[in-house]
Amino acid sequence: MTFRAGLLLTLPLLAVAETAEMLAGVVQEHGDSGVIKVMRQPLPSPGPGEVQVQIAYAGVNFIDIYFREGTYASTLPLVPGLEGGVVQSAGPGAEVWLGRRVAFVHKGAGGAYAEFAIVPAARLVPLGSEVELRDAAAVLLQGLTAQYLVDDTIRLQRNDTVLVHAGAGGTGRLIIQVAKLRGLRVIATVSCKEKAAVAQAAGADEVIISDYTTFASEVLQMTQNKGVAAIYDGIGNMTFLQGFSCLQPRGGMVLFGASSGFPRSVNLDVLAKGSKSLVRPTLFDFIAQDAELRTRAAMVMGWVQAKQLKLQTTILPLSDAAEAQRRLQSRETTGKLLLEVRRPEASSEL
CATH class of the missing domain: 3.40.50.720 (NAD(P)-binding Rossmann-like Domain)
Structure with a gap:
């Protein structure tokens, strides 16, 4: 049998994934923030062109609320959330991302209110060593939004x-x-x-x-x-x-x-x-092409690296996912609200 370069590295994780579990904030029915339940779920495995990201921080964004309430269509049950972590395994065609620190934004519920999420490799944003995972999660979605709104609308x-x-x-x-x-x-x-x-x-x-x-x-x-x-x-x-x-x-x-x-x-x-x-406007029309996503993201991350953007974050544990959405929706928060899923120092950065 012939393996593609890098594919063998994913096989042990793919085999374990059949029985392994993870914690995730799951929406099983549409409703208020109370419908989010943190529970054990099967550990997902990446398919062709996908990666499995070990989530460090999930951003809490209004798009998550729209999916929870059913304003944006999605299949239930769903796990909301976008933003950042470390690639732990990769499907065929995505092996180059193994071990890399990334942030991500893509259409759909996202999956980041969990210890692991499956993400299309094409929608990953590579992070330089100068940008912390916490800052990337705090700025990617909302920073892209601010950039295209001011520059392009x-x-x-x-x-x-x-x-x-x-x-x-x-x-x-x-x-x-x-x-x-x-x-x-x-x-x-x-x-x-x-x-x-x-x-x-x-x-x-x-x-x-x-x-x-x-x-x-x-x-x-x-x-x-x-x-x-x-x-x-x-x-x-x-x-x-x-x-x-x-x-x-x-x-x-x-x-x-x-x-x-x-x-x-x-x-x-x-x-x-x-x-x-x-x-x-909607953000996804302005980052529809993968190259456009990464060009805009590089601009935003460049501002972060140069300290031209001041970030303000409030961090809650994954277990408080429902409370985090309640606070956001009631406009109690200032700055960006994050769920800490796994501390970066606990992640395997190969």
Whole structure:
């Protein structure tokens, strides 16, 4: 029998995988955060073009909530989660990744709320030795989101003013920082004084403390009634329509998420007043090609390595997966929330 180079290294793990188990945060039915149960599951094995990643940290992101609630379609049971770890075994065609430190983002529920996840090798992002696994998990998904939102959704000029909702959240903090790297003036909204300090530390020029029902008048006051060139809105229903009243002519509304629910309807007349634009982008359309994913990721990781992005993380154990999602959805958190699955020093880095 002839083996492909590197395939023999995976055979012992593949054989053990038939009986071995791992801990995973499993969603067996759609519902609130309480449906996530941490339990033992069969250890998965990689197929052709796939790798098995020993997870160090799983990011807790709103996409996980959308899968849990059924907003995004997926087969149940599912294990949510993306972000980083060490490749422990590889299927045919992916042997080159064995032992490498990686982060990952791909369509689907993800599988990172677990000790091991199966990931398409094409969607792996290699990590340099200068980037810690914790930082990679804290920045990959939300950093990619911030980069494409600022650089590729609305045409902006240096010194333009933009509005970032939920500026103390994981994505909001990074949008602020990328916008400042691009020479933009940033107004951020937050819900309380403590979060205002977080947004200011991220680089926001002005911060509005608001219940998100009256922010437009303050934005207009801060801009001498000119309005802002772009709004980055991940809140949705609560903020969406009001935002158009503080967009300047030819400004753009970027609705990239909906933590308060998706807007029920859009009257196109709000766009006609001032020739405004509306974009409803999703990250996966901007990283659809593997090369594009890695180009954007290299930019984000370069910012991390150069310390141009300030990361703020809260770390909980995998056993608290349900609590982590509850905190994120209730907007109690600032910065990025991570689940520590396995300490990096306990991982086999070959």
